[in-house]
Amino acid sequence: MLEIKDLNRSYGNKLVLKNINCKLTNGVYGLLGPNGAGKSTLMNIITTNLKADSGSILWNGCEIENLGNSFREILGYMPQGQGLYNGFTGYMFLNYIAVLKSVPKADIKSEIERVTKSVNLMDSINKKIGTYSGGMKQRILIASAIIGNPKLIIFDEPTAGLDPKERIRVKNLLGSLAKDKIIIIATHIVPDIENMAKNILVLKNGVLLEETSSDKLIQKYAPNGNLEDVYMSIFSNGEDL
Amino acid sequence: MKIIKYELLKIVTNKLFIFIFLVLWFINFIFLNYHNYLVPENDISHKAYKLLVSDLKGKNNLDKGIFINDLYQRAKAINIIYNIQNYRKSDNPLMREYADALRDENKEIYNMYYEESKNPIWKYTGNSDTELVFLEIIKTEYDIVNNYHKSLNNILDESKTIENVSIFNSNDNVSLKSISKTSDVYRSMLNTEVNYEVGKTVEKITSLNITDFFVLIIIFIFSMILTLEEKEKNLLIIIKSTKNGQFTTIVSKIVALFISTCLICILFYGMNFLYYYITLGCGDFFATVQSLSMFTLSTIKVNILEYLLMFFMSKCLYIFLLSLLIFYLSIKFNSISEVLLILFIIILINFIVYKGVDVTSNINLFHSFNLIGLINTNEIFRIYDNLRFYNMIVSKTSILLFLQVVLIFIFIILSIFKYLKNMNNDLRVNKIILKLKEFKLFKNIRFNSVFSFEVYKLLFVNKSLMIIIIFILFVSYNFKNQNFNLSYNEDFYKNYMDVLSGHLDKEKEEIIENTLNEYDKASKQLSEIQEKVKSGELSNIEGMIVSQPYEDVLATRSIFEKIEYKYNYIKENPNASFVYDTGYNKLFRVYKSVDFYDIYLIIFTVISILALFIMEYRTGVIQILNTAKNGRVKTANKKVLVTVIFCTFLFIISTVTEVIGIYKMYGLPNMDMSVISLEVFSNLPSNMSILTYLIVFYIVRYISYILIILLVEYISLKFKNMIFAFIVSIFILLIPFVMNIINNFQVNLFPFFNISLVRYNLAYFILVPIIVIINVFLYNSVVKKLE
Structure with missing residues (x-):
């Protein structure tokens, strides 16, 4: 509570x-x-x-x-605005957030798969964020907020x-x-x-x-x-x- | 018009820009005073020139000549009288005899000025020696101007002779064409009237390199604010959608850049003009420019005032060209690191061209036409010259100005084209860029630690891997082109020190004493020969021939003085030994507290690490970092760790190259000897070996270097803006270094590289803890700031 x-x-x-x-x-x-x-x-x-x-x-x-x-x-937080690293792939960004949130090493891969599926980004997860549309960026941010099951x-x-x-x-x-x-x-x-x-x-x-x-x-x-x-x-x- | 006004307002309302502008303007003012009050050239103050300019005003060339000659003869005569009087007071009878001979030789002037010499007035400089030096300079200048027409005729005669030499006498010969063209141009100058003017004012106004340096910094900041800030703040999209967007905006930016370039030039060069106009005075600004000794070989038909205007316009042209280049790069590339890197490479290439293209080669056009050659505006106008581009012969002045204008147009078109293209591509639809963006080096690699991510961000996202590769290439190029040959004097010194190397013993003492005796003997023999020449026993030529072997012996006397000094030093300090010290002195920055190696290191360090913290704010990821378990202290710690490790590589590369270079050139012998063998470290403990000191020295340098890293990071976190963080870092770290090198300006705001501090015993106990405390403070501030 x-x-x-x-x-x-x-x-x-x-x-x-x-x-x-x-x-x-x-x-x-x-x-x-x-x-x-x-x-x-x-x-x-x-x-x-x-x-x-x-x-x-x-x-x-x-x-x-x-x-x-x-x-x-x-805690999971999705800020307003699309604060992302354009040089990272979507996968790498989620991997980074998982590391920042201390997700156990063994669970990182499955967690990324889970949140990627949730936000429907499976096809473009290995592309660089710099190539994402605004909507895709929004979804990767949502995924980053829910990763690690906060x-x-x-x-x-x-x-x-x-x-x-x-x-x-x-x-x-x-x-x-x-x-x-x-x-x-x-x-x-x-x-x-x-x-x-x-x-x-x-x-x-x-x-x-x-x-x-x-x-x-x-x-x-x-x-x-x-x-x-x-x-x-x-x-x-x-x-x- | 309104948009131009807003573009200019962006800058005027930028407080940091205005602050930096004012600070640089103020430093420029200090530099103007530097040679006037603090360290006058040849001890001659500006007041001397101003007085003379005022005395010469209104006189024609002939009267000026008589006036200067009278002053010079008087100063020379009174100086001779003083010499005679001093020789007379000597204990040496030979000197007293020489005084009499000197008086007899100069009987007429002696009698004429003897009374005046008792209480002479040195109107310009206040003392006899300086007055003589001053008037010698003025007389030389006057003679050059006075012989103007004679010099022109000589040039014409010489060219006629060369034209007649058979090897040139062919219609296709490029050299012949050049000679004919030169003689035609100089022939047209025969009607030019000259009336000598003191050249100091114009020389000073037009050749203060430090002002160029400051103006370039300002222009650099300005160009980047106009473009990169807009990109960083994502304002391009807004501009695109506005009525006046795109084309009007880019044109307005270029116009604003031009207006600002002119304004900045007016403010800086105008300050120089006013300062020297007031302190050095001005003669007749309407006299032909050939009335100044430094322009007698110029073929531009203008008066001095017109020349100053031409100088100013050429300067504006050059500065505008450079600002357009930076402007274009800022449009083309997205980050300040990329712009800096490319700019650095461009300047490096220009420097290589400037140094590499010989003035006599058939592409000598490129010796002058490059960013380095063009900075000396005077050189465009000072001497008439033809430049060659294979078989084409072109006047240096015209072609350099023409090519600058052409380049300006090219950069304007490129900038407009690139800006519009960026806009209409929504910043990222370009196929090549898209492909590059898609390129993934670590497609299948998963990182499991914050540290790995920070390494990736530094090396790949911020492109520091590329920076370190360029740094290695740059250092290797420098090393490869370094001249490792010793000068004759240095070689002599080295050979002697090799022989004497080690502790002082009887054998070495004997060598030194014997050499000193040889010098004494040679000196005595020379005196005797001179006496014989004087008495007529030997003719001048015979005297010269006989004295040659002794003069050869004495040629190395001044170098041996260093060894003699060492010998006496070792006698007073028994723990000291003979060590060939030139390499160590260079390594320990004994001669100069700053070396180019330090500057390269600082530049590359700043470019490499500046973005690592700022990127979190620029991208907005900081908000996520702040809410994640490992996002605050741990991330800050890892960032610091990664930058320190990365910069350690830069430090090692720079240090190892420097040490190898010095070792290759001078050697670093007797490392096991006491450090006090190097006289400058006589206050250090005698039981410390040179090797130990070397290690301590590099430890101190390394922790000082960490301080620089932390300072850059602190600044980056303080400003959270790449452009300003870069400017402030460079301002604090680099400008004192550059000033130190350019003008030997002994103010170094960053004292930890200054070895003079480490020469003292106490410094070890104070300096190291101070640096460590500052490091800890900066480290805590950096970590806290990210929180």
Whole structure:
């Protein structure tokens, strides 16, 4: 279980996360919010890329800061943007991430095969990443996040740049992974998480506005609509769009 | 127009670029003052020239000649009077006698200037010796200018004579064509009027190489910011999609490059112009350029001001050509390492051409037309010359300017073509590039450690394997072309030291004493012969013949002084022995704290390792690294380890080549002798052998070198941008080295290679721990920074 307690973080005088509290158990969580809502900051703190000003994050009751490398062992992260080595082949990149994640030597090959199959990259896994299309790069990043079977996986815009067919495949993949894992998906593509996410975390101006299921959100903010309408209702501030 | 403005704004708003520009501008200013205040050439300050220029103003050539000659005769006369007075005070009766003879010989001027010599005023330099040297220089300059027409006639006469020599007298002969063309051009100069002008101002304005060096650095940074930054930040796609994208953008970039080249040249060369104009003064800028002694053989019909403008325009042309070359390379290649490597190879090829093509060969055009030859702008105009390209004869000035313009156009077209091609290929559709990208060296190899991946990244992704191969080729080429022959003096010294080698004993003492006696004897014999010549007992010619064998003996006296000094040193330091020390002195950087080997090593080190940390930020993989168990400290550790191992190879290659070169040329004898046998290390413990010291020396150098590696890595992590990390690394590490070599500028910001520090006992206990502490600090900072 991942527990976030009284989390605060500011940049200069601007408070970007205000007193965030939530408890996450196995399943998919959608993280919704407009640009500047604090999504990236929250993800960066969970992934230990950033430090909080106050508050704590607990993994199974232990502070992640104290857990150090053993927390990173159970963590998978897919950042936004396609940060990859163009000179590596897809296989080599996954091999590298497996080594970084301390996947046992004997399991590396099978793990690479497993994640490659999951993201449908078998045909091009031996090609250099420099020759990949945007969608293929996105898929290799998803594969790198799930390699080593981490217990907590954070995806930042995982379906951006994918064609509809691949989006459905990725959605199914993430759904199937969530049985024994906590998966956090930050996205602007609301339909992607509508049916998949157990709970939606809505962040507005650094405040965790809601932490509930999409059905309840729809009921509360857009009784006759869908999650996209909820998003508009919360974040449009009465603007005509 | 707006896009040009934005391209220029990119640079102007780049704080680091502006900072580096200002720093280099300031260093240039320090250099301008270097010869004026700190180390004046021949002790003559700029004030002397300025005063003389002002005194000569308004005079015609004849009056200037009379004025200079009077000053010179006066200074010479008073110096002779001083000599006579000094000889008279000598204890040696022969010297007193010589003083009288000298006075008799110069009776007229002695009487004329005797009174004035009691309290003379040295208006220009403040003392008699410097004033004489100064006026000698001026008089020589004046004589060259004054004999201008005579020299032209001599050239014409000589060419006529050569034309008549039968071997040249054939219509197809290229040499004959060249001679005829030269004489025609010089004939057209016969009507040129000259009115002597002091040449120092123009000479200084036009020949400060350090300014060229600074301008080239600025241009290098500028060209790369215009292209590589855009690539690194993936802005090409955005530009492609804009209304004014593609063609307009590349043209604007080239125009911005041209404008900036001119501006940078104005700011740097303009500073030189103003500085020397103010400190050295200016005469008549409207006199013909042939009125300056260094341009009497020039055939350009312009005045001095026009020449300065031509110089400036030619400089801009050259700098623009070079900036276009860098610009083109930056478009063609994706990483700064590749650009640097290719640029280095191009400069190396140009250097080989410059050195390899003989000025008399039938392709001597290439001796002048290369990046090295063209940097000396004065050489394009100073002397009329015809260059040969097989049977074609062309004027050096015209062809060099013409070819530069042609090359500029070629590079402009290539840059535009390449830029548009890059854009429309979406950066990677080129079939050849695609094939290269598909090329996999380790298709079936699986790595199981972070270390192996870091090795792969360094050697193959960042192409450092190619860099080390080029380094080996470069070092081997240098080694192969090194001249291992000793000069006559060195050979004499070596032979003597070979004989004396080892501890001082009676036999060796006898050899030295006997040689010293021989020199004394020869010296006495020479004095006697001179006396006899003076008294008329021997004629001048007889005197010369008789004194020849003694002069031959004394020819090596100055070299033997070194041995004599050693002999006395060993007598005072009984633990010291005779050791032929030239090789050791070179190895230990006794004469110069920096060697070219250090510069090569630094350049290749920076190029090789700079990208290893930055690539994680450039690619964005750092975000994944930070969340992986082995992605932080372990990765940083492995990166440092890999770079240290890689650079150790560079260090070994550089060191071994240097040691072998020195060993082959001078030998490294008596390694088991005490280190204090080398006088410069007299303060070190006498029980330390040269070999032990050599080992300590290289250990210190090696840990200093590790410091350089860590510093480069620290800088790369600090800036996270290849261009700026490269600039800052080179700025901190290389510029002091280059300045040290170019101008013997004794300021070395990086003291650990400076052996003078290690000469002292205490330095061992202080220097090594300091370097180690800095290394530990840098190492921790590097590891933490990646966190």
